[in-house]
Amino acid sequence: MAAYFQVFRNSKIGIVLTLSLIFTTAAASPSAYFPEKLSLLLKTLTGSDRLVNPHCIDNPFCAFNDWVNAFLFSDAVKADVMARLGPAGAHYFLTYVRDLVAGSVLYYLTAGLWHTYVYQWHGDYFFTQQGFEKPSAATIKDQIQLAQTSMFLYAALPVLAEWLVESGWTQCYYYVEEIGGWPYYLAFTLLYLAMVEVGVYWMHRTLHENKVLYKYIHGLHHKYNKPSTLSPWASVAFNPIDGILQASPYVICLFLVPCHYLTHVAMVFFTAVWATNIHDAMDGNTEPVMGSKYHTMHHTHYHYNFGQFFIFADWMFGTLRVPEPRAAKAVLSPGVVPSSGVRTTGKSGRGKMD
Ligand SMILES: [Zn+2]
Ligand SMILES: [Zn+2]
DSSP, rough: OHHHHHHHHHHHHHHHHHHHHHHHHHHHHHHOHHHHHHHHHHHHHSSSOOOOOGGGTTTTHHHHHHHHHHHHHHHHHHHHHHHHHHHHHHHHHHHHHHHHHHHHHHHHHHHHHHHIIIIIISSSSIITTTOOOOOHHHHHHHHHHHHHHHHHTTTTTHHHHHHHTTOOOSSSSGGGGGGHHHHHHHHHHHHHHHHHHHHHHHHHHHHSSHHHHHHHHHGGGGOOOOOHHHHHHHHSSSSSHHHHHHHHHHGGGGTSSBBBHHHHHHHHHHHHHHHHHHHHHOOOOOTBBBHHEEEEEEEESSSSSSSSBBHHHHHHTTTOOOOOOOOOOOOOOTOOOTTTOOOOOOOOOGGGGG
């Protein structure tokens, strides 16, 4: 286990495998989840025909979302909300609640698992033996409070995206045949991913370079400005406007490039998982993937490494700064900055988290 972890942590293999798994799943989803099949699955699982929202008839995007909602809301609840808000109002209200619940569950699950892994199971290896300080319980509590509060607004963005897609205003498609088959699916998906990467880069960079945006919006996330104040719980600990702005390229690019709807959804979910990863202050080599050592440097140095998944946007636009490997097992005095400039370490402060 330790040997596997060493490989995972210090090479690209783990990250590449993880990414491949995500994209294989995303790529497989278009053929596996047609609404009819989903309805059949739900019937198999629940033993009943669900109440279909009339707003979603003949709209595969809407039918998919209506189907997902059925896992969270009973027919009685749905009928009651429809009576109060009408079919369309009920659909988007229930979708909002669903996104809020799903976003929160994903956050606690991912950050919780990450926390257990890096602090509880491997805390000695990652922190104590290296002489690095763990984040304090107070820091983590602050991050959870900020993330959970902002989640109420974050959940509105996917609802907006779903409404735009369901209304037919974007270039989103549901069936791979609509764009000519799998080679086009692959090409457009890669193009969408690349455009989102550049979009997130410029949005993030603008949030730094515009003094008003930085002071009132993005600066809040940068109060976590040392490795010891970063943790998986900081993944979505932003001012809510900040989180929405940084995620907005996922929606904007739907107007520019044909993207499969479920692939778009999978990518948005994956971004939340990814944000957990890049805030863990680990420093394995993951290039050309923008691993957490780059984002740690972004938090400590501000003007570099604005990218999300890959280093190519920073490289193209001149803001890439490659962190040097940290000095292994160097226990430094508090406040001493190692030559790499990446970590400021003190004696291990493991007490609070164990
Ligand atoms: Zn930033
Ligand atoms: Zn960050």
